[in-house]
Amino acid sequence: MFADALMYFRAGLAIDPNDVTITQELKMLQKVILKEQKEVSDSSSCAYSPLSLCNQAIYPGDDKLLVMEKEILEVKYHIMDDPFYTNEKDGQKKDQDLEVTLVQAAYECLSCDQQSEALTIISKAVDIDPSNIFYRTFRAQVYFNLRDWAKVIQDYWVIPKSQRKPDVWKQGGKALVELWLPVLAEFWFRKATQLSGGKDKEAAQLFQKVRVKRLYDPLTEDQPVYVEFTEFGRAVFAKRDINKGETVMTDLPMVIGQSLTSRHVPACYNCAVSLITPQIYFGKRLSGFDKDQRSLIEECWPNVDIIYCPHCNIETYCSKPCRLEAWDNYHSVICPHENPKGQLLYDLIKNDGYGYTKDGQWKELWGGHYSPMILVKIWAIIASSVKAQMVQGGSKVPTIEHWARAKAPFRRFIAYGTVPATTRMPHMLPLFQDLFANCGGGISYDITPEEFNGRFYQAACNLQCFSPSITPYHRFLDNIKEDMRSLGLIKHLTDRPPEAQFAAMCPLHACSNHSCYNNSEVCDAEIYGRPGVQMIACRDIKKNEEIFITYIDTMVPKLLRKAWLYKSFNFWCSCLRCQFEGDQPTECSHCLNKASEGKHFAACGKCKRAWYCGGKCQKEAWKKGHKVICNAPHSQLYEADGLEFAYNSGKRPVPPPGSA
Known part of the structure; x- marks a missing residue:
């Protein structure tokens, strides 16, 4: 198990950073990882589906919330105030020829984007036959186009559940989201997913979006971030512009x-x-x-x-x-x-x-x-x-x-x-x-x-x-900073106190995704007097930009980085660094052409992490994105038995990463 092997290597290096045996074994581990991943291409997709990991099981207490939201529909939006429910179903004498004419006219108006006219015409057909499912569905679509969400639900509510098609359930769910009746919306998206046999991925995605919003909005109410469900699963985004050095979010462990x-x-x-x-x-x-x-x-x-x-x-x-x-x-x-x-x-x-x-x-x-x-x-x-x-x-x-x-x-x-x-x-x-x-x-x-x-x-x-960011040692230093008696103790206070290291499950942190070109860093924090974690912006973050942290030590070379991520987390990273850094000197980082045997391509003069077969490829790569990551801080690289190995400030080896 690579993660476990890494844990022991890290523990060994912490005791003796210069241990030759551990260093050699670590290099061997790197080679094994790279060998296992040599057939995995850049086009490899995620080995799992986020939707498959997030089920649609009903949350405890949702039955009561469902009843409450139905009452809101009735009282606030007057869903039941419809001729279908008020004994006005036969308000007009049925005329099939007239109905056909009305539907054709409504279609023509709809095709010309004359929404109001289409609504007026199809409503006449509904008045003639309030229980007609086709008329109701047609009018609901027009109401949807006009963003009259309550009216969409009013028409769909009339249709018996057994006769509602998957698209009806899905569109009704969208309208319920706009009214922010989340439990009802989940119910409708769940039905759309079930009736499609799980083939309607959009319905499943919309379900998770609603669930994530109602679970995480209360947790981010006072924080500059929000959580969204994307094609890659849960993700954290900025509510507003966040400056470098600013706290992105704080999180207390569960x-x-x-x-x-x-x-x-x-x-x-x-x-x-x-x-x-x-x-x-x-x-x-x-x-x-x-x-x-x-x-x-x-x-x-x-x-x-x-x-x-x-x-x-x-x-x-x-x-x-x-x-x-x-x-x-x-x-x-x-x-x-x-x-x-x-x-x-x-x-x-x-x-x-x-x-x-x-x-x-x-x-x-x-x-x-x-x-x-x-x-x-x-x-x-x-x-x-x-x-x-x-x-x-x-x-x-x-x-x-x-x-x-x-x-x-x-x-x-x-x-x-x-x-x-x-x-x-x-x-x-x-x-x-x-x-x-x-x-x-x-x-x-x-x-x-x-x-x-x-x-x-x-x-x-x-x-x-x-780890606890503030210990009794730190409080002691603060207490004695103006006391003359502390002069004699200074030489005894240079050692860092032993750290009590913890692992924690934090609900917001768990939603943050990885990038080798991360814009945030996870740090220890004290929150309401208790140890916790916080994310600090390591560069300026724009509104609605995704918040990325690192799951691994990103100072290692690209090939090893991607191999570790694939092995530990089952995804092939395609962040900016992984797109525009090179794999090796014998391959052009832009066009992927191979160098002649025994030859190396010229490296980027700044970062030394990309190689190009010529100036044309270098310029194209620079414009497409290499310039963004070129000046990002990286570790210094050395050659070790033919394998690039990262060093932290030239002091001691940084082991390759394991699980986050």
Whole structure:
């Protein structure tokens, strides 16, 4: 597994950046990736369909919203005030010849774009026969052209559901979107998709557009971005012009889990706040400080109260409210005091993913590149929500609706993977099944292989690494900046504090797409007093321009970059950099002509990342887009055994990227 191999290489280089063995193995990994992707062409399309990853299942509570929106149609838009419903169906004596004449005249007006005239004429036909489906459909189309959305629905409402064709459902859905009755619109688009046998991709796309808008508009109400569903799936766009250096958006995690490699650094299990103390930061040096220095530290280092779970004494929190919040949200389900099987989970984390199999073998049970606590928290949050609903409703047995409501928040995150997690980690499924067999309150959560695989890739596709951006160390520095006693401590404050690294699932961040020529960067942030993530514009962004981040280290060469993206995320990147950077010196980056054997084409004099067979190709490429990416900051490249390898400021190798 390339992502897992990368994780170990990164950990090794963090310990010893000059380790020759690791560097050589890393180069070999690069070659393997490139070899596997050599037959994948630039025309390769996405290996999955975004529409296939986003189902049209009804959200919990939509039945009540549907009733409410129908009432709005009746009261506000007077949908039921139609001759068809008011015993005026036979207002005129039927005259078939007249009806034919009216329809022909209406068609002629419509073909000449005389919408009002067409409406007047076809309305006479409707008055003669209010139940005629053809007349109603014709008039609805005219109303649609005139953007009279309520009248469109009024005519379509008359047509019995069993006789509405897919196009009727789709166009009615469009009108309902304009009236912003989203649940009704989803219902109509769903029917259009179903009746077309799933062949009407436009209807399916429109369904997802409505769903994304109603799910994400509340999250972006106070932010300069909005979320849209595009042909590539969910995407984030700018509501207005955003200047370089400005915050594009902030996002608080729904689920967090501390990385196994940083588990020794104290932090709040619930909110990720750093719990670094003077004893942890200064270590043995603390005992050698003089009285004034110790007094300064005691006065100015923020008070860090490490609060343990009073039941299991394992999880740590930054405050009593966080402890109580964790207990209600997830911990009561997995606390070893309440659920003895929870001890196996915490032992697994303590041992960096290693544990005993059921037959007594000591081996690596968890092989994921993030902590198993992420999956456990997702399931525990769902189970806790079900229990809370049962208490609120006075139920002794959980219902399907209880489970649906509890799982709904996690439907924002897509999941895609090729190798089942149960195949990669066969010993983890029994552990998870045992852990959630008894969630308390008389409920159990059946962790099926499908559930395990789905949640594993849901996390893998959406996680973002982050750390607390402001720690007690930073607050201490701020507190002592005007205190003369700090002069003697300066030499002891140069080391960075150990970082508590977390992975998080953030709903807005998860909608952001990749570009090797990204316009935003993900950074740590403090949001409402809690660690979170933010995106900062790394260049000016225009209104309605898509917000792009990077899923990988984009300092590596194009071929390796694209290979990693294809292998990890199943798409062949076609961003500006991938379009106008070259693959190799032996191929013209513009016309793709091959150089003579043993020869190289001349490189771009500025970026050295594109090669051309002549001045004509270079000028054409420059005009088409190379000039945009040519001056973008890149790393310096060196040759390493015939393979280009990126270095960061000439200091140490930057490993190739893995999963985001």
